[in-house]
Amino acid sequence: MSYNIRMVKNYAETTENKVKDLIRGKEYASENDKPKFDLAANLLQLRQNARKSQIEVAAALGVNQRNLTRWECAEVAPNLRYLIALAEFYGVTVDRLLTPAKKA
Secondary structure (H helix, E strand, O other): OOOOHHHHHHHHHHHHHHHHHHHHOOOOOOOOOOOOOOHHHHHHHHHHHOOOOHHHHHHHHOOOHHHHHHHHOOOOOOOHHHHHHHHHHHOOOHHHHHOOOOOO
């Protein structure tokens, strides 16, 4: 796939800003304005579906297992570098990591 570098950079910056706002607890006018991210649940689900331990995933990403635990428990969110690495590791898009699973 070929991407326009400016488009990818703008998308990455926008996504990173939304994640930062969410972590900081930014106030929104209404719940409808608040971005709907479900990163922690998605990370846990993807890891379990891949039948990988936290140690295996952390080693593949070059991070401490504690960091992965904190990401999966929604204590903190990974920075953009690790969001991209996680998406690549699980074979999904960054959008898929952030977007809540659709309810059937």
